[in-house]
Amino acid sequence: MKETGVALIMVLLVTSLLSTLALGLAVMVSTTQLAEGHFGETMAMLYAAEAGVELAAHDLAQSADWDLVLSGSESGTITDGPATGVRNIPAGGRVSLSIETNQLNCGKASSCTVAQMNANSRERPWGENNARWQLFEYGSVPSLNAFARPGPWYLLVWVADDSRETDGNPLADGAAADHRGRGILRVRAEVYGASGARRAIEAELARSCRSDGGADVCQPGIRVQSWQELRQLIP
Amino acid sequence: MTLRPCGGFSLVELLVALVVCALLTGAVAGLLSPARAAFEATPAALDLHQRARAGLDLLTTVVRSAGANVGAADGLGALANLVPVVMPLPSPEGNLADGEFGAVWVMSVAPDAAQGRLDRDQPGPAGALTLAPSPACPQVSDVCGFKPGDFVAIVDPLGRFEVLAIASTNAAGKQLSPAAALTQAYPAGSLAVEAEINRFALAVQPDGSRSLVRVTSAGATQPIVDGVSRAGFVPWGEAAAPELRWDGASGWASYGPSPLAPTLVDPQGEFPPGDTCVATYNGLVPRTRLASVGERGTLVPFARSDLDDGPWCSAAVDGGRYDADLFRLRRLDVWLRVEVLSATLRGPAGYLFNRSGSARAPIKWVPDLTVRVSVALRNAT
Numbered sequence: 001m002k003e004t005g006v007a008l009i010m011v012l013l014v015t016s017l018l019s020t021l022a023l024g025l026a027v028m029v030s031t032t033q034l035a036e037g038h039f040g041e042t043m044a045m046l047y048a049a050e051a052g053v054e055l056a057a058h059d060l061a062q063s064a065d066w067d068l069v070l071s072g073s074e075s076g077t078i079t080d081g082p083a084t085g086v087r088n089i090p091a092g093g094r095v096s097l098s099i100e101t102n103q104l105n106c107g108k109a110s111s112c113t114v115a116q117m118n119a120n121s122r123e124r125p126w127g128e129n130n131a132r133w134q135l136f137e138y139g140s141v142p143s144l145n146a147f148a149r150p151g152p153w154y155l156l157v158w159v160a161d162d163s164r165e166t167d168g169n170p171l172a173d174g175a176a177a178d179h180r181g182r183g184i185l186r187v188r189a190e191v192y193g194a195s196g197a198r199r200a201i202e203a204e205l206a207r208s209c210r211s212d213g214g215a216d217v218c219q220p221g222i223r224v225q226s227w228q229e230l231r232q233l234i235p
Numbered sequence: 236m237t238l239r240p241c242g243g244f245s246l247v248e249l250l251v252a253l254v255v256c257a258l259l260t261g262a263v264a265g266l267l268s269p270a271r272a273a274f275e276a277t278p279a280a281l282d283l284h285q286r287a288r289a290g291l292d293l294l295t296t297v298v299r300s301a302g303a304n305v306g307a308a309d310g311l312g313a314l315a316n317l318v319p320v321v322m323p324l325p326s327p328e329g330n331l332a333d334g335e336f337g338a339v340w341v342m343s344v345a346p347d348a349a350q351g352r353l354d355r356d357q358p359g360p361a362g363a364l365t366l367a368p369s370p371a372c373p374q375v376s377d378v379c380g381f382k383p384g385d386f387v388a389i390v391d392p393l394g395r396f397e398v399l400a401i402a403s404t405n406a407a408g409k410q411l412s413p414a415a416a417l418t419q420a421y422p423a424g425s426l427a428v429e430a431e432i433n434r435f436a437l438a439v440q441p442d443g444s445r446s447l448v449r450v451t452s453a454g455a456t457q458p459i460v461d462g463v464s465r466a467g468f469v470p471w472g473e474a475a476a477p478e479l480r481w482d483g484a485s486g487w488a489s490y491g492p493s494p495l496a497p498t499l500v501d502p503q504g505e506f507p508p509g510d511t512c513v514a515t516y517n518g519l520v521p522r523t524r525l526a527s528v529g530e531r532g533t534l535v536p537f538a539r540s541d542l543d544d545g546p547w548c549s550a551a552v553d554g555g556r557y558d559a560d561l562f563r564l565r566r567l568d569v570w571l572r573v574e575v576l577s578a579t580l581r582g583p584a585g586y587l588f589n590r591s592g593s594a595r596a597p598i599k600w601v602p603d604l605t606v607r608v609s610v611a612l613r614n615a616t
Binding site: 010024025028036039120121122125162163181202226227231 | 266267270300306371614
């Protein structure tokens with residue numbers, strides 16, 4: 001009986017066993033590396049959203065009339081066309097500016113009616129003073145010079161009137177200089193990444209103004225008086 | 236029949252073959268053993284990183300957003316200036332250095348949370364809280380968004396606060412009935428806000444390991460990450476005492492509660508008229524009770540002894556009071572030491588392992604992993 005080749009079979013068996021072990025480990029390590037990479041990327045996306053709030057604060061500090069901002073007549077320095085339509089996310093995928101804005105204003109993808117935006121709910125409990133989110137800054141992060149290490153994401157920053165006001169006009173920042181909520185805006189920054197990754201921050205920005213002969217005299221700069229990450233509240 | 240010679244092996248050939256086989260088997264076994272050790276240790280090491288990441292991510296997310304402001308706080312100051320929204324607490328085991336804390340208490344408020352201001356003085360500590368109908372009351376069918384079972388942080392202008400559960404609501408009267416008597420009756424103008432309040436700490440498990448847990452307002456203990464052998468929190472705070480001003484009509488503070496009117500009488504009689512736990516009046520000029528320990532704008536680490544020496548503010552937390560220095564907090568350094576769950580991958584207790592295991596060969600060891608992060612408290616400025 002010829003036994004030539006037994007060694008080959010043994011070697012093949014041992015090699016395949018060791019290869020399986022090594023392959024299993026390699027898959028596990030690469031999966032973890034991928035998970036860590038995604039985690040690191042979403043952390044960077046959070047900081048990009050925070051940078052969006054800072055950019056909005058900078059532009060709002062330059063704005064003389066926040067009513068124009070709330071009505072959508074004035075936008076920030078970072079825009080890439082009309083505040084409607086669909087944009088490509090550099091990392092892959094697309095984001096619809098209109099749908100995202102409508103979702104915030106009435107929870108629907110289609111256009112919102114005034115009645116829908118004024119409807120009370122747990123998420124929007126202020127009736128006719130409910131926030132009317134307006135896109136203020138929006139653009140592909142790699143195209144923005146403001147970022148030192150831009151990632152392949154898309155940034156959206158909305159502004160809206162704060163919930164303190166009772167003037168019934170969410171498109172105006174308080175009726176008078178001494179009106180409750182005058183000089184306070186809400187800002188929401190969201191960053192969209194690959195595979196549906198999103199990070200969002202909502203902040204309240206305030207400027208310190210006093211009435212002088214009916215006109216606002218404001219101190220320079222903007223104060224962030226509230227800051228919150230919206231991890232559980234992203235639709 | 237003729238027998239033909241059989242081509243068998245001699246005894247020497249067999250012995251040589253056996254020795255060669257034994258050597259080959261030994262060599263293969265020698266290869267397999269480290270491979271098996273690596274196969275056990277690598278997933279455990281990956282799991283270690285994963286748990287460390289998950290624990291830190293949850294803690295940083297909560298601490299970063301702690302004390303977001305609400306509209307109903309208008310006129311009193313930002314929520315983070317009315318109450319300390321992050322409170323480091325000592326470790327129940329007392330095994331940390333003086334500069335470190337073993338647990339942390341965090342108050343979080345969602346945007347557009349249920350909120351309101353008391354319309355009138357609470358009739359007594361067990362009495363119903365009547366909320367003002369406007370302007371800070373959300374217009375929903377519940378009382379300003381509050382429902383039975385919700386947890387509410389109630390805060391008075393002097394910085395006293397406590398957390399209560401709502402037993403029932405009366406929509407017509409805009410009233411909230413607390414599930415249990417409070418420690419004091421709260422005056423008109425006090426802020427009520429739906430808050431999520433959690434204490435993060437380590438809890439010992441039946442097998443002797445520790446888990447990072449979250450203890451909710453309702454008293455539920457929710458596990459977050461297993462196998463956290465140690466955890467520490469180092470608070471950093473503003474070195475300078477707050478600037479205070481009273482212009483005859485309203486007060487202003489660079490941080491902490493704003494000075495009240497010098498003639499305002501504390502209904503609890505704890506402080507002289509106008510005084511709070513942070514401010515005291517010298518004539519019509521408010522003075523801070525807090526000491527400066529450095530230049531304005533610089534952060535210094537706070538040891539447990541710094542946050543346990545007053546001046547004291549009353550609150551129904553942590554023994555009924557809190558140190559006013561907690562208003563200085565601007566940053567929290569968090570570290571977690573995570574260990575592998577299997578004792579067969581842990582070596583003797585010491586520098587590498589907080590808890591000893593059964594592994595003797597270093598090739599099988601997966602040492603504890605310590606991760607650290609600094610979190611700026613975005614709302615405490």
